[in-house]
Amino acid sequence: MDSPHPAHGRGLRSFAAAVLALMLLVCAAPGASAVARAEDPTNETDVVDPDTTQSDVDEPAAVEEQVPELVVAPEDPLFEDTGTEYSVSILVRNPSDSPVPAGTLRLEIDQQRTKTLAELGSEDPSARHLLAESELRETKSRDAQTVDFTVRRADMPLTALSEPGVYQLHATFVPEDEPEEPAASRTPDHPATDELISSSTPVVWQGTAGAKVNVSVIVPLVLPSDIDTLPTPDQLKDVVPGLNRLLVTATAQRATLAIDPRIIASIRAYGENAPEEARRFLTRLESSSLQSFLLQFADADPAAQAALGFPKLLEPTSLDFASRLGEFPALDTEEEPSAPETTIPGAEIDADPEQAADADNPASAADGLPDSDVPSDSSSTLPKLRELLSWPKGTATAWPAEGAVDAATLALLRTSGITTVVLDSENVWQEDTPRTTLSDTSALITDAGLGEATRAALTAPTDTEKAAALATAASRLALAAQNNSPGIIIGLDRGATADSENPEQMLEALATLSWVSPSSQTDLPTAPAVLKSAETLEDRRELLRTAAGREDSVDEVGAILVHPEYLTGYQRTRLLELFATRYAAPDTDFASVAADFKKRDTELMRGVEAISTQRTQLVGVSTRVPVQLRNSLPFEALVKVQVVPASAALSVSEPTFSNVSVRADGNERLLVPVRSRVSSGESGLVVTISSADDQVTVFTGTLAISISSVIESIALWTLGVLAALLLSFGIWRSVRRRRHAVSGE
Template sequence: MTKNRLTKTLRALVATAVGLVSLGVGTGAVALDSSPSGTTANEAGRAAPAVAPAAASVEDVTVEINQSASFLSGAEAMTLTVTIDNSTTSDLPAGTLDITSGTQPIDSRKALTEWLSGAGDVASDRVLTSIPIPVLEPGGRHTITPITVSAELLGLPAEPGAYPIDASYTSADTVVGDSETIVHRPDGATDNPLGVAVAAPITAPPSTTGLLGADALALYTSPSGVLTRQLDGLIDRPVALGIDPMIIASIRALGNAAPASAVNWLDRLSRATNETFPLQFADADASVQAQAGLPGLLNPTSLLYSMEPENFVEEAVPDAEPTDPDEPANPAPTIAPTTTPSPTPGPAEPTLPTLAELTEWQYTSAGIVWPDDGTVQAADFPVFSASGATTTVVSSTNVTSEGGYTLGAAGTNGDASVLVSDAAASDALRQAATAITSDEQLDALATLAGHLMVIAAEPNAPQRTLMLTLDRGWPPTGSRLSDAITALMAMPTVAASALSAAAAEEAEAVIITDLPQGPDRIALVKRLHTREASLAAFSTMLDEPALLTGRERAEILALLAVAWRSDSEGWARAITAHDTATTRTLDSVSIAETSPILMVSNQSSLPFSVRNEYDLPVTVVLQASSSSLKLSVDSSVTQTIAANARESVRVPVEARLGNGEVTVRLQLYSPQSAVIGESSLVPVTVRADWEGIGAAVLVALVALLFIGGLIRTVHKRRAERRIPADTYAGTDMDANADTDATTDTDATPAAHADAGER
């Protein structure tokens, strides 16, 4: 592991003195078993500048030791590679690299931790070599390799242990170094077996959808996908798998539409010999739920929203009829029967799997809760217990004990059982599993071997099994992860153990060191929970509320995934987007703005518009109330509004006690009396007496029309009597001659009137 550190004053002086001597004798004086070669980004013969530049910042200069093996065994040798990087913007003057080691093993975890961090009192006073380093340009790198070391050269005694080794680089006023350990297991040494149990999560990258879609599953289960890399590196290895049920449910919820690679991946997982246990759905962070005040850990309620019936239609496979060997190849045609054949039955309605069927799995253990490292407090355990958890995985940074040695896996905190994972050793294993290069992996494995050797040699420690955990990261390749597990199990003193066996050992009492999550994260989880309750009330307008509540719960669980903790900015954006979508849903059903209404009758049905911008039909109850006794509302009205539509809802009302201005308050409810949206106020002008006035006016108009018609008829008849008789005769004879029609006696008065007018 690479570290920058200022060495102690005395040690810096010694290193500088040795470096000055080495500059005088050249590189030939620094050979160990074989002469190391130096490669640099600078020209080898570059001269030092006449004036030395100012001292570089130590943080911008790094030294790193890489080992070719994680431990020395017997008379074998290993090679070291030391790399110096200059990340400053100025030259580093020519300097020296001093490699020293110690001949006494590191005897405690505290001393090991301090040594690896560049502090402590571990003795590293055996000078192995001093190597001149040329001028390093800005951004330059100098690598010294190979430096071959053996137990004899290091002066190691015949005692197994983790021994210190150090590389210190001095350039002008800049002194930085890297401290590592070399694990030595001499031939004939008696091992002190240390059981090691490993647990690893099987999880997908964090999302916001609640379930993985077909495209995501196809990507993750492809030959180079993250789920494939995890399974390739862990399947049938001595590793307990914590499986995210969301992955299983996502594949099954797609039915026939599931990608073939995902189906095959799930089949491989089902045949694995590993111990298994379920994580929270979507690997939701358990500790933040408890600290947000939830009474219990959240679980999915329904995944009905994600399934399409056509994906669960079973394809009929016709049964092959047996062939009679005695039957001729071309039988004679038969005469079809004359009876009418029965109609072929249509396909049956597919049955969608239940939530239990989607998430069912044959786990070897259950009841394990695995929060993120360093996030648990003692008050969380009652919430875990209320949710059915029997064991909680906690990091060693989250607990203390009175033993004075490294804790084994099995522990108790009051009535609660815990599995303690060793933080430092787990971190080294994680670095080895996710290393990009082989050198990085070997460096991490060397650090891990040092931790395990020191733990195994701790005095007064009982026989116990150590627990190591991998995190929610993803290895670059399945082989890198597999190599890390293989190397771990090959380390001195390590004996592979099952997680169930580690949990069954005698438990040691531990004290939880409260490490609560940040208040901002807790506040966001509280808001998610509150908004979910609002959506639950909204869903009571739907024929199938689970279509909304099931989706919301699954999405909340996805947003609580532990993997989001490493991407706080992305998580905040995801929470904001989800909150916006929730607001849009809650605002999708409301009373549309209504203009003032004029009511001119004693009884009427006032129209109010209700809009539904949700994707499903909703059933609403419109309740109206009057601000005055002048208007009485008979009852509420229940009506179904189509999806993405606006419809008018008519509310019966009755005018009473005169006229005037009245305000009608409108409120939407679901059929289960849940309040929907904001109330609305509509002004209504009541003019009930206008109905009587209007009727009187209408009657008066009808009467006037009747009287006018009667007067006109009387005037016409009087005019007819004043016309002479012979006028009628002439007129009638002329009319008969032209039309040859029968005389209409009813029309005669009108004809006389016309003649009189002429």
């Protein structure tokens, strides 16, 4: 049937098409100087405050805090007068729940040079020159887009006669419903609108007129955050290529190496079982001419330990839990070389007297090694802790978390024999010096601003943000060169470097700057400075205090292991990693990290336990009841199991099982002979699991049992009756056959 109003329907469709076309024209970004592209939404991270409630979300104030962001970044931090065009990108990110309307995106540049660090980020709209602008389409909620600008040389107000140095690029977004005003009419006292979104990034024009600054970089060789003890051989295969590239780049920059001892210890601990590439890397590292020092094990934070009142720095107690998996050539027992002293922070003090005794007594060190862990003929060749951590070429230096050092930290370091400390520039009152002396401690002072810029470059989720961070770092170095800085030390963020895919690329980018002169930190001058009061975060301190308090409880469970020192060494290594400086920053979710650590502690403290089922059915007078043992520890356990009846309804003929071996993270089943004394009822078996010497009990629990031996009695009576009936039937049939035979005769 035809529609009664066909003309009317066609009119509506035509009108809708016209409206759609008009919307597309409005939202499109005109002009050839700007190209808009969508940003990958997977790069966006939604940050949710765990304390936020639904009522908080509904409040307008909470929504206003999530304002759109702009990031402006030059493709190259250096603009040359000889260039024909300059590429700049602007990232628009909308973290809010509401879309950002379409509008105009402006790109401007200051016409006056920035002369000091204090002037970076300053706002003086009257001194800006408009380079380009573009219409920006709507930015959806939780989305981002990037606009690429190509600025022609003719549109650049700076000339060959302009002062070389730092100038600031500015990005401004004006929603389409806001009045547009010329840039010259906007002043700090009379902005165009309160709704404006703006951002700035410095750029260097024509270099620094020959001025240079000596720059020394501290390059950390550290492990990624997903390695919480020692890396496995497979993990070494993954991380060593990146560490090797970083070492090569650091060598070219005359950098100072800050080495996590876990790297060298793990390669040595696996011996010939370590990956070949890892062993070659260790050889190159040992022969490197660069200055180096060992961080505290797992990059643990000395400032946090001082804040908790520790009398000495934490240190590993044993790494046998890793070296048991290694393969080592037999040592010459007639002449055993002495282990060189290590320079790991705090290693001059033996944390475990038994470990020190074992070092002098090879027999005690090798006592009790099982064949399943280490071959008996090679047990005496396991390297000692000092051999694994030896780094005689390094200096005794500590690198606490940035901005957290106080007098107590320095005192703890001196007690541990450490005479040099790396400090953040915000942690001291100083007169622009890269090196100083605080009491009896030498200090290397890293530039806080450059540290933040390089950290932003290493952690940037997008290319635009990475380019902006590199431009900021380059500009800060240019300002230092033009202001005759005595020298700068850059300390690369340890957590960001470890988790970055190619951190060496950032070092290479800084090395290309003509105003940077790579230097060794020993070539930089010293000047007086005063320590500025600082402290660690209170929440982090308390979580660390609680975690450290659980260490003894975990270590106690080690009594059920074939080698208790495996668990104590493993747990101490985990605890040191929890103290890592990567978790010291205020924006780190350390509460979540500590919660995961506590969860693992709980698993370890279970040790070996009997897995309980809802109820076991006992249908006979006597049987063997299976008892399943579960080992939650990553090492082999040797336990004593005692099983006694919970009531007189049951009896156990073999209540004790000695020297029961339960493999690491595995199960073992015992068959317990049980006899019931009643025909039916409820009872149970009380299972106690303790160390082989019965000194430490790790589990006591009851396995419920339902007794139904009457079923067995009924079954036996039934079988007896059936047998009697069958026998009677056979007799009857035999008698009948005989009678038939007699009657037939």
